Amino acid sequence: MSVSVTRAAIPPLTRRRRVTDNAMRGLALALTLLALVPLVLILYYLLKKGLSAFSVDFFTTDPTGRFLGDPGGIRSAILGTIEIVVIASAFAIPIGLGVALWLVEYGKDGRFANLVRYFIDVMTGVPSVVFGLFVYIVLVVTQVAGTFAAWKGAVALSLLMLPIVTRSAEVVLSLVPDSLREAALALGAPRWRVILRIVIPTALPGIVTGSLLAVARAAGETAPLLFSVAFVNGWSLDPSLRMNSLPLQIFNDVGQAQDRLVTRAWGAALTLVLMILILTLIARVVQRRSRLAP
């Protein structure tokens, strides 16, 4: 800033400066396009290989686990992913929202609140494999209600979702105008009622968006599930049993390196990516609905 002011005598636009300018702008454009190359390639191969795996049977049968013959479909993987993610949301969203409410309504800019904020940010950076390992140590090895179980996978995923839910909820909650809170308080409403009836409804679209993005992130995670749910072919609704999931199904099929299993992996990958994209899309649509101006 001061640099540009004190250097008042920028030389006239010589040919060299013009060429440098064009070159750098061209470079930025070229690198941007380069960044999109992997995206195009991945989507192309997902569609090409994945669609060829799709059939009615693919979605309506469970993996057979047989070494030869029909490998089966991915029904149990789809249902398992949905169930695990739903349970994880039931853990992560209420806690995350609660922490966000405390940060915005009570903690504000206090020292403790900032400490909590900082650690939540740091928590976003903890590798998902470490969360998986943690759940493995605390819940699986110690044999809390059996060994591997769907709900334990949900705990691992909820640890991953928690910081995302909290920080995104905090941002929208802090956008709720103070005049709304003050108006409700002036009418004699107690604090908790103001939160429940004024603050949360006003910020709801933003909270939903953040939560959906967290769900989308959790749905694609493999590493935490590896240690907590373990792979299984069949399907049952019981969250205290092992459960299949799309990421584990893909990881397992890749490891087998048999063509028909790899084909199933592509199909499962396409299904997973479509599920995540739909969630992301819904999140963005909900965000548009928000009346809170940033």
Next chain:
Amino acid sequence: MSASGTLTTETPAALLRDRSRGRRLDPAVEWGLAGLAAFILVLIAFFFVRLLIEAWPAFQHEGLLQFVFGADWVPSQGQFGALPLLFGTLVTSAVALLIGVPVAIATALYITELAPTRARQPLTVLVELLAAVPSVVYGLWGIFFLAPKLQPAEQWFSDTFSFLPWMGGVVSIPNYFIAGLILAVMILPIVSAISREVLATVPTDHREAALALGATRWEAIRISVLPYARPGIAGASMLGLGRALGETIAVTIVIGNAADIGKTIFSQGYSLAAVIANEFGEAASDPTHRASLIAAGLLLFVFTLIVNAIARYFVNRAQVGRRAGVPAGMAG
């Protein structure tokens, strides 16, 4: 404001009752929510302590330094030196940063500073789509498409530059470089998103001052935009580093999983995260092996914690957290 409506329609007596009930509930709600916030801190502390306790036998078995710097990871012989794993983690992350960060910053600069206004939104969405692809799908694509397709090019490169260190010899299909390349693609959206947020905090006056003095667009970026945004961009890159260090499944699939220190950048290797994912099943029956894997996880945890703590310091100073919307790098 339906809430105020319901309050005013109640009788004064009901209102008073409601208020006294509210008064008693208020502290409970406040302390309950504060308890949740404290729970997060307790959780992280518990997390660390439990990992440390469970990893302790490994440090006892090998000695702390011997564990971190021991060059032999042979579980069947009870040897647990994590150096080959550490080496793989660092090499792949370095490759990821070298390739990913310049591209990410260029993307962010192009979108915020140079692109036509109409192209900005679509470009942003496209770059963020990269974050929506799950790790295991990157691995799948990496091992069945990218690695085999790039192998000839890598072999040519390796032969041509065989006089350089870490070069030469036969290029294996899964290798450090491919893992680093996949990581570069994976960290690109997060580094780009946060850099974009940081660039958006540069006051317009600064750009305009430079342009008014006759600077070209690139000169304005170099003189007034980049110096202002540098700490934030450094933070963004470090957050990318944190991601790369801890990324597990994609790396497990494309790194080859050979527990040696690779002779070249195109050798098969291993990483801290990959060894945990691969070996924990067989480690269940061997307490020392299991403790060693947990120790590998602890190393990873401490590493990423330090990297992220520094990164957040820089990024928060750029006041990115104060801006509206879902915080960058957390979405997707």
